[in-house]
Amino acid sequence: MELIYVDNNATTRPAPQVFEAIKPYLTDLYFNPSSMYEPARSPAHAITRSRETVAKCIGAGDARQVLFTSCATESNNTALLGTAQANPGRRHVITTVVEHPSVLEVCKELERRGLQVTYLSVDRHGNLDITEFVKALRPDTLLVSIMHANNETGVIFPVEQLSRITKETDPAIIFHTDATQSMGKLPIDLQGDFQHVDLLSFSGHKLHAPKGVGALFIRKGTPCRPWMFGGHQEGGRRAGTENVAFIVGLATALDLAVSRREEDHLYLRSLRDRLESALAEQIPAMQINGQGAPRLPNTLNVACHYIEGESILYRLDEHGICASSGSACTSGSLDPSHVMLAMKVPFTAAHGSVRFSLSRYNTPQHVDRIIQVFPGIVASLRKLSPYWDHENDRPRKDASTLLGQNPGTH
């Protein structure tokens, strides 16, 4: 049975070119890049080159603005805790209810440290309300942290517009975006459309580099204190011996993704759209989460009313199809996703969401296979559901009422 991996928003297969680029730094070129002898120049130069490559890919200009970290979670922690430390005079942060846990949990930590956090809501399509955002900006606002694209739905936020409004309101407010899901998939130009973004996080493992490396763009002049103390690595902003191999891997993977971006975008969108239409056509009482918003080309999040996403995923797994119900960082939890709750997905469907996230390694045959098995899985699970009208293949008219009376059984 061929494995069909369609959970690329959780993690991705390292590209073969990336593995080849990494390999020398795990074997012969193992020297500490801080060492002074000649053989250590090779890993030191590899880091310099990687930094320049990343800077070029995100339009950063001066490459010294790119900091390598161990993951996007570290980048987000550094961005939020570092700016809070550097600016004790401002005590208000704005974020959204649908951020990744690595932003939301840091916001909770900031609240424990006495800061105030405004959590912007989203509508049922997953869109932000710009008016609500403008109203949230305050004279004591320190930081705005709004993700570029959502990991669960793929919904894209207008970071260009939000960061411009922020700076027009008060140039001292720092604007951070978690671009972990969009990096390599959407154009990002920190001297162009993203010129008002001060801090930008992303990781390697969402774009075909390994797990264990990330980056943080810190625009020159942005007050952000170091978060990890020790040696002089990364210009004194991030101590610790550099993960040379994976820094090279991140740069190689990003360069590859950016060079293929338009081609991959069209390819992924065509696969995703075909999957979306086929499932929508064949499955009754299914909603597409984020359909009314701009979305990443690779992401499809569907919610099937009256069945559990976990049950669907279990059946998909039996067919060798790897998908997920949301963030891998919260999997195992029995609560509906915070993103589904924020989008007010009806409670009859909030537990039934399934995310397919594609990569360039997916083939049309993968999509065919999903189209072949997914509707059958949904139908068979509904056969077991007391809320389903089997005769007419639709929810029982009293299903909502029944469910409301038995929330424990849902």
Place this chain on the structure above:
Amino acid sequence: MELIYVDNNATTRPAPQVFEAIKPYLTDLYFNPSSMYEPARSPAHAITRSRETVAKCIGAGDARQVLFTSCATESNNTALLGTAQANPGRRHVITTVVEHPSVLEVCKELERRGLQVTYLSVDRHGNLDITEFVKALRPDTLLVSIMHANNETGVIFPVEQLSRITKETDPAIIFHTDATQSMGKLPIDLQGDFQHVDLLSFSGHKLHAPKGVGALFIRKGTPCRPWMFGGHQEGGRRAGTENVAFIVGLATALDLAVSRREEDHLYLRSLRDRLESALAEQIPAMQINGQGAPRLPNTLNVACHYIEGESILYRLDEHGICASSGSACTSGSLDPSHVMLAMKVPFTAAHGSVRFSLSRYNTPQHVDRIIQVFPGIVASLRKLSPYWDHENDRPRKDASTLLGQNPGTH
């Protein structure tokens, strides 16, 4: 020209077995260990197995006490900042002047946050004064952080004794040790001799795993707040998608090191001792730093009076010999090492220290070659020195006075 790498306290070559163990997780087994489908069980189990292996190697008992991090610097930051956050009632920390920057710089940060830090001195051999240590313990002492073995000199501190005294004085004082240099080289048993150690840091890249992974032992019940917020990874104590490949690499490398420890210890000590005796015999006015203290078997730190360590290293590099003057984390600095200063190495030699640190990959031929070239390098540099009595091959009688008058030329 064969490369002779004798800077293994800076970083090490990944063992071939380690590279082989890592490889699958950079290729086919790339799944996110938090995912629920069947193929993700393999990386999830790999982390579990690695945690158990590490726990076994350090005598930790319950493997849940082992936390994987991105490097020893992160482990040290987590240990020190995490305990300070968790115990706001205690405001005093004890450490030593010869710690690695990843402890010293965090101590400076704690001072900026209002804590008091006592820095214990060492004698000219690099030993601590136990009486001074006992006197430093206070009713408000939060944490003792004392390294196991020094990176520059290899001098070993009596962590067993120091941690026992700490707990006998006040069981609520937390004892942390940075075991980055000793791990795999000295026996460490957290249920035996190290039973009073609460927190223990180390990294992979000093023991033939790659750069980019470390670990922190946190004894059950030790109050230490998480330091990186986000997903539920590592039992909620360290958010961020796990670097599965390097976690496997760390465990493989440690297991290998521990299984060969006694054999490697004898081998390294015999190589080191031969190098030490030969150099001491051939080079006048050379001192062996840390000679009067227990030392790691692989480390030799020598100081040649009246010449610059940097010049020696440059010449060694021309012969394909990679050594260093101290920590790679501070290389490039023109100041004498803080460890040499703390040991009151005379100023005529403080700039002249050279560290040779061996690994199991060094051969007797490597040592022969160093013995062959090093004395000649020292002699030729001294020929250029105005402080050297060339006729009698010893320092000029007025060298100290001359140097004292011209500190700028030193």
